[in-house]
Amino acid sequence: MSEIVVPAEWVADRLDEVRIVDVRDAWEFDGIGHVPGAVNVPFDSFRADDHAAEDGATTDPDGRDADDTEASGDGQGMLPGADAFADLMSEAGITADDRIVAYDDTHGVFAARFLVTAELYGHHPGRLHLLDGDFSAWRLDHETTSEGTDFERSTYEVDPPAETPLVGIDAVAAATDDPDTVVVDTREAWEFEEGHIPGAVRLDWRELVDDETRGLKPRDEIESTLDDRGIDPDKRVLLYCNTARRISHTYTVLRHLGYPDLAFYEGSLTEWKAAGRDLETGA
The missing domain is CATH 3.40.250.10 (Rhodanese-like domain)
Structure with missing residues (x-):
């Protein structure tokens, strides 16, 4: 078994070694609390602008996608674009060398989307991890906080790999x-x-x-x-x-x-x- 999906204990032991990304809405991150050290990168921020709202991603709790979105026609689907993703990661203070753990509060489906997006834009897949469980599971046995995380803006370098799993x-x-x-x-x-x-x-x-x-x-x-x-x-x-x-x-x-x-x-x-x-x- 790999360390792609990692248990809460794995994360808790490495809070100072990893960058933790919380992809829930900002009101959840601030109002309900978050994993210590986490930075908030809401799901709709790394979806293409013309699809994010239609997708129902931030409003549908049972994991359904919208059926009425238009296809982009350019092969990019719902990807935000390399420049937009690089800016988003830079704003979050993340670099291409960072080891990232992502989580949400929906069994990991939104967090996994973040990780796949990062992989497609060149973040090394060996440095991308999904929290096994979600925030609700984490808070049962581990500390949470409502305090913001201090970080400086970084310069995130997007370097898409020559080969990806994408197919047309x-x-x-x-x-x-x-x-x-x-x-x-x-x-x-x-x-x-x-x-x-x-x-x-x-x-x-x-x-x-x-x-x-x-x-x-x-x-x-x-x-x-x-x-x-x-x-x-x-x-x-x-x-x-x-x-x-x-x-x-x-x-x-x-x-x-x-x-x-x-x-x-x-x-x-x-x-x-x-x-x-x-x-x-x-x-």
Whole structure:
């Protein structure tokens, strides 16, 4: 097991060694409290401006994406743009060399999106960590604070890697006929039944988290679920949802489990539908 998803004790022992990013809304960060030393980078600040409000990301507590957003058409999906992300990280006092732990209060789905965004803009994936559990789980056994965190503005260098897990719409279409690739839809059952990419298998991202602990289920339970769906580490796993938020969590979990070949369809079903591509319906 990797150190991509890390327990609260791991973080508590390294508060002086890591940069902690809280992606909740500012009113939660200030009013409810936060992990000591955390900096607030709200979710809607690292989403493309024309999608953030429509996505329902900051208002929908059960993890649904909006179905009515327009596809960007430029392959960037909901990514904010390299310059915007660099400025955001600089404002937070983060450098490209920092080891980052991100958390939210929604089982990690928003925090995972932050980490994937950082990875796509060149932050070393070995320095990106997701808190196992969320703020509600952390505060049960660990200290919180409402005091602000002092930091100086940094100069964050964006250096996108030559290769990323991102795939475009034509690659997704080709993958539907590839026996060595499994296309995975991480949305809810009712969404899948209303329409999904042909040949996709369904894996609701929340099937991998425990509602009681608010973190990941035990590894053997997760692997059993993945095996039941035919999501085999020997195959290429291509992930999508509606607007690339929920797949961020599943992508992070599969990386944590050591899946070697992951593909990330940033355009997701929003782009697929806008392009008029075929959909299958039913379970």
